[in-house]
Amino acid sequence: MNLPQTLPSSIAPPRVLPPADRLFARRAERLRKLSAGHPMARWMEWLASVSDCQQKMFERAPEVQAEPLTAWRAMYDELCAALDRPAGNEDAALQARVDHCLAFAAGREAGEGRDQTDVMVAAALQVAWARASRQRCAQALPAITHREQCPCCGSAAIGGVVMAGDGRGGLRYLECALCATRWHVVRAHCSLCDSTGEVAYLGLEGTAGEVQAETCAACTGYIKLFFEARAPGIDPVADDLATLVLDVLVGEEGFARGAPNLLLVAGEAV
Template identity: 25%
Template sequence: MSIRIIPEEEIKQAAGSFHNPPLLFSNPKNLYQHRAKRLRELAKAHPLADYLLFVADIVDSQARILQQHPIPQDPRLAKNNLSQPLLAEHPLSAQTWSRHPVWRELLTILLTDMKDKANEQSLQTIEWLEKTSDSELERLADKLLRQDFSQISSDKAVFIWAALSLYWLQLTQQIPHRSIAESSDNLHVCPVCASAPTASVIHLGSTQGLRYLHCSLCESEWNVVRAKCTNCDQSQHIDYWS
């Protein structure tokens, strides 16, 4: 693996390598507030304004749930259980991590919260999800996390993914936040949960000019040089847009 999360006992040894952090973890305290604000700004005079505003309401709900219904500490992520091999290879892999049922509780709260804001079509989806069995919800979640998007409709996926992402974001707060870059290869998926990135962003501030990929699931970001394709790891035929 090219970016490795390190246990606390290794942090002092690697302290000199943290000037430009290869891996950044989102701050739950302001992540959703900033996202909802941005979505509402984008919605102004936009042809998809209704959808953007609806998604902003979902993000607001995520923020409230995070504050009012935080998930408990997962014993598997206790300090004495976080070995170097575990942290080195996608410690919260979406494909292998055994989800705690608490993610479904987050979904239930989210669905209840969104009922008053939903239109008729969205309300039908919410009611369908509320009646769906736990086993079926887990099956749908598995398909989403495996990126088998053709097997689940987008109207259901948006709510399930919002709950899964809220769950994974909180898991990332339970593991060490230091990392080292061992190479610049194989960075096309998240070093934390092995999910695909949703966007590339160019940072300002202390990491100005650096490109980070933003994880679609756990909201972490990892550095990939701008002169490299994030899909094939090649640097040939790269075009820059300004």
């Protein structure tokens, strides 16, 4: 189905959308809903608990102007305490995990070998960057200088959201894997290399097509698209985790994943 690329109105939608107020609370709700009967149910339920903690930290003291690279450590310690996990690692070891996580989010490194501690570090970084991005967007919406990079933090997208309602129905916004900022990118273009004419969409049989893989024959990469109209409450992070079987099938077709999910304990090369 072809969807409009522009609104039938003289008022253009914002090109950049800041992280939502209830970002992590909605993610927790979605993870719990998707976990029912899922093979990864225990992992998804644990991630829902992580998201609950993220929301509490995200809501607290939003006026604090702490830099994300400074703020993350206190958030990491709080997450560990709330989830009864040892904070453990020496500062140098933790910093190495932070560096790897940021490189993974930006698409500079692969995600193989990540474990539960890496996910905890990533969860703290997500809160710190989401808060910073909301503050930045409140001052002035940033310009989109590189369509494949988040305009707030420079990270890669976890996927694209095809919006529903609010004057943005049918428009595609990429969502940052790190700070959850969304930015508008015209559809029918590869999200990775901007190629046109060689983009195809693959989905899972027996579903409403709410999650599809956008594949590109030019760069042989893919990211996922998440359709709000087909699944109210859809969340790129949660729904990506729930549809990893799609990644396997698309990989068998010769396409490489081009979108990092920081809550995966192992990931393909970006």
